Amino acid sequence: MLVDSPPEQRAETAPAPPNRRAIRAAGLLVSLGVLLAVAVASIAIGAKHLPVDQVWHGLFQDSGTYSDVVVRERLSRTVLGLLVGAALGLAGAVLQALTRNPLADPGLLGINVGASAAVVTAITFFGVTSLTGYVWFAFAGAAIVGVLVYSLGGSRSATPVRLALAGTALTAALSGYLQAVMIMDNAALGKMRFWTVGSLGSATNATIMQVLPFLAVGTVLALGLARPLNAVAMGDDTARALGAHLTRTRALSMIAATLLCGAATAACGPIAFVGLMVPHAVRSFTGPDLRWILPYAAVLSPVLLLGADVMGRIIARPAELQVGIVTAVIGGPVFIYLVRRRRTAQL
Amino acid sequence: MKPTRSQVTGSAAGGHSGSPARGSRGAASAQPLRIRAVRSRGLSVRLDIRALTVVVLLIVAALVASVVLIGTGDFPIPAADVIRTLMGNGDAGQEFIVNELRLPRVLVGLLVGAALGLGGALFQSISRNPLGSPDVLGLGQGSTAGALIMIVLFKGSAFQVAGGSLVGGLLTGLAIYVLAWKRGVHGYRLVLVGIGVSAVVTAVNGYLLTKADLVDAARAVVWMTGSLNGRGWEQVWPLLTLCAVLVPLVLVNARPLRMLEMGDDVAYALGVRVERTRMLLMLSAVLLTASATAAAGPVSFVALTAPQLSRRLTRSPGPNLVPAMCMGAALLIVADWASQRAFGADQLPVGVVTGVVGGVYLLWLLVTERKAGRI
Numbered sequence: 174m175l176v177d178s179p180p181e182q183r184a185e186t187a188p189a190p191p192n193r194r195a196i197r198a199a200g201l202l203v204s205l206g207v208l209l210a211v212a213v214a215s216i217a218i219g220a221k222h223l224p225v226d227q228v229w230h231g232l233f234q235d236s237g238t239y240s241d242v243v244v245r246e247r248l249s250r251t252v253l254g255l256l257v258g259a260a261l262g263l264a265g266a267v268l269q270a271l272t273r274n275p276l277a278d279p280g281l282l283g284i285n286v287g288a289s290a291a292v293v294t295a296i297t298f299f300g301v302t303s304l305t306g307y308v309w310f311a312f313a314g315a316a317i318v319g320v321l322v323y324s325l326g327g328s329r330s331a332t333p334v335r336l337a338l339a340g341t342a343l344t345a346a347l348s349g350y351l352q353a354v355m356i357m358d359n360a361a362l363g364k365m366r367f368w369t370v371g372s373l374g375s376a377t378n379a380t381i382m383q384v385l386p387f388l389a390v391g392t393v394l395a396l397g398l399a400r401p402l403n404a405v406a407m408g409d410d411t412a413r414a415l416g417a418h419l420t421r422t423r424a425l426s427m428i429a430a431t432l433l434c435g436a437a438t439a440a441c442g443p444i445a446f447v448g449l450m451v452p453h454a455v456r457s458f459t460g461p462d463l464r465w466i467l468p469y470a471a472v473l474s475p476v477l478l479l480g481a482d483v484m485g486r487i488i489a490r491p492a493e494l495q496v497g498i499v500t501a502v503i504g505g506p507v508f509i510y511l512v513r514r515r516r517t518a519q520l
Numbered sequence: 521m522k523p524t525r526s527q528v529t530g531s532a533a534g535g536h537s538g539s540p541a542r543g544s545r546g547a548a549s550a551q552p553l554r555i556r557a558v559r560s561r562g563l564s565v566r567l568d569i570r571a572l573t574v575v576v577l578l579i580v581a582a583l584v585a586s587v588v589l590i591g592t593g594d595f596p597i598p599a600a601d602v603i604r605t606l607m608g609n610g611d612a613g614q615e616f617i618v619n620e621l622r623l624p625r626v627l628v629g630l631l632v633g634a635a636l637g638l639g640g641a642l643f644q645s646i647s648r649n650p651l652g653s654p655d656v657l658g659l660g661q662g663s664t665a666g667a668l669i670m671i672v673l674f675k676g677s678a679f680q681v682a683g684g685s686l687v688g689g690l691l692t693g694l695a696i697y698v699l700a701w702k703r704g705v706h707g708y709r710l711v712l713v714g715i716g717v718s719a720v721v722t723a724v725n726g727y728l729l730t731k732a733d734l735v736d737a738a739r740a741v742v743w744m745t746g747s748l749n750g751r752g753w754e755q756v757w758p759l760l761t762l763c764a765v766l767v768p769l770v771l772v773n774a775r776p777l778r779m780l781e782m783g784d785d786v787a788y789a790l791g792v793r794v795e796r797t798r799m800l801l802m803l804s805a806v807l808l809t810a811s812a813t814a815a816a817g818p819v820s821f822v823a824l825t826a827p828q829l830s831r832r833l834t835r836s837p838g839p840n841l842v843p844a845m846c847m848g849a850a851l852l853i854v855a856d857w858a859s860q861r862a863f864g865a866d867q868l869p870v871g872v873v874t875g876v877v878g879g880v881y882l883l884w885l886l887v888t889e890r891k892a893g894r895i
Contacts, residue, residue, distance in 0.1 A: 342886060349879065
């Protein structure tokens with residue numbers, strides 16, 4: 174009986190659900206509306222400003238005019254922003270639940286630095302120069318590090334602390350390698366310093382198609398993990414008592430997070446903070462139930478990412494500020510505010 | 521990330537101090553034979569024999585490594601000659617190489633290592649988190665930002681870069697403290713705020729790097745890795761002065777710090793002025809770390825690993841300040857020697873070695889602790 178419906182979850186949803194659930198659903202709808210508005214803004218605003226009717230024209234009656242071409246270019250950038258944003262938010266939420274650590278983000282598990290190390294290897298030792306070439310390397314690097322962290326973290330008997338420590342250790346070793354290569358090879362430094370800040374500027378349809386399958390599988394997996402992860406969040410013993418399959422849940426969560434972060438990082442470089450911050454912000458009004466946190470994070474993370482991207486274009490017009498820089502500069506203070514406002518930001 | 525948990529593990533392991541066992545009072549009383557008390561006329565000093573041995577051994581190791589390091593380079597000098605020259609009886613050529621070129625570099629290494637080890641031990645103790653090192657809290661990034669501004673925007677001299685990094689580190693430390701302040705500084709909040717600040721500063725650093733031309737960027741990356749190349753007497757004196765003031769100040773407060781590890785309420789009940797002690801110690805830790813970083817760049821992982829390693833050697837609870845300091849100095853000198861031996865003189869800065877070694881050490885720790893069932 175416990176296996177089917179854990180008592181905590183029943184208690185969570187049963188007593189006063191209609192009201193709260195309605196509010197949460199409405200909130201999700203509002204968030205979707207905001208996301209749509211930000212997406213339109215992301216197409217309209219830039220070095221060349223386009224009014225909304227021209228955006229509409231470019232999207233649905235493309236006749237090859239100059240502004241239509243601009244719309245097409247910005248459309249792929251916006252789509253990539255949507256996908257990557259959602260991926261980072263979902264991955265952050267999953268990792269935070271999995272490691273029971275509010276600080277967990279792709280950086281903590283070494284996924285960013287794995288991707289970076291692979292890209293620097295590609296540039297220096299394999300002579301790869303194109304962005305579409307980096308993608309596979311970055312993804313492979315992220316995936317390898319993801320697997321390593323999981324197996325070093327104890328695979329079947331992985332605990333949150335061990336996973337975090339394994340991530341930190343690999344990050345240290347790999348960043349030593351990364352710095353050594355950048356010091357020895359100026360060409361690699363020239364490329365890496367732009368890649369590591371994280372930017373949507375190089376989005377093309379080819380990149381999107383490269384990462385889309387991974388993102389799709391990762392998203393489905395992550396959303397499906399909401400229930401088991403809810404149980405895991407209560408602690409190993411409770412989760413086991415509730416009938417959750419700990420090993421399987423952990424392995425699947427790592428796979429989902431690696432797919433999502435790896436693909437996102439491969440497409441636009443390491444973008445800090447979206448995955449860390451959005452789940453935090455979301456949790457403050459959804460409560461700890463991952464069945465709400467995950468969809469909210471998937472909708473609100475792209476809002477943050479695209480919003481930051483648009484701001485980067487406005488601030489530094491006619492040039493642009495990379496989105497990774499803007500998210501960190503906005504995200505940092507918001508994160509500190511959240512930390513200060515709560516008593517302690519523990520999960 | 522939960523100190524309470526590791527506390528339980530630590531005392532369960534019978535004073536083995538396996539996982540980061542901070543403030544486990546049980547560990548000390550489980551092995552009373554290791555502790556001796558020296559009493560004479562009302563004055564009584566508690567001596568931890570094992571910790572004392574570790575400290576002596578570490579100092580010897582650091583000195584031996586220093587002599588070897590002075591002898592290493594394009595112009596190798598045998599150890600006996602190095603010692604003779606240091607005593608003032610060498611020939612003119614060796615005297616120049618030893619006293620003007622290599623000795624100051626080694627001294628900077630020893631001082632930076634000691635300052636980072638002590639600063640790291642203080643931060644880990646104050647934040648009650650084994651990962652709460654200055655690297656994680658963003659002090660290194662703050663120093664880097666100051667240095668990068670000097671390198672990229674003003675094309676400053678080495679002296680100006682050091683000044684910029686010192687100011688950057690101090691301002692970041694201040695910002696973290698002020699932002700984490702809310703009727704006192706809670707260890708957990710300190711780490712979280714530090715991570716937030718560090719992310720913002722990292723982004724600024726990334727931006728500065730993209731704006732630099734390639735020559736400046738290359739210089740900046742070497743600085744950011746942490747290097748002892750070309751360090752001379754002008755770095756030794758300020759560092760030495762600062763350490764001479766701060767190290768005694770910190771050691772006097774080692775007892776209240778140890779009580780702070782038991783929690784604010786307990787410490788308060790034991791008569792510790794919690795916030796004052798914490799502020800004083802944090803300020804010292806920030807100053808130590810920032811000036812070490814100004815001298816050699818943010819050498820990664822010494823501050824994180826030195827306290828952990830020394831705790832495992834002494835097997836004693838508490839902050840282990842002196843062992844951590846000696847361990848930091850020994851680590852940095854050995855790492856500098858390794859980087860010169862492995863890659864040739866001045867090819868790769870010491871920070872690369874500390875990063876890789878630190879990472880491998882953490883991994884090894886992870887595997888062995890798992891086998892022993894301690895994490």
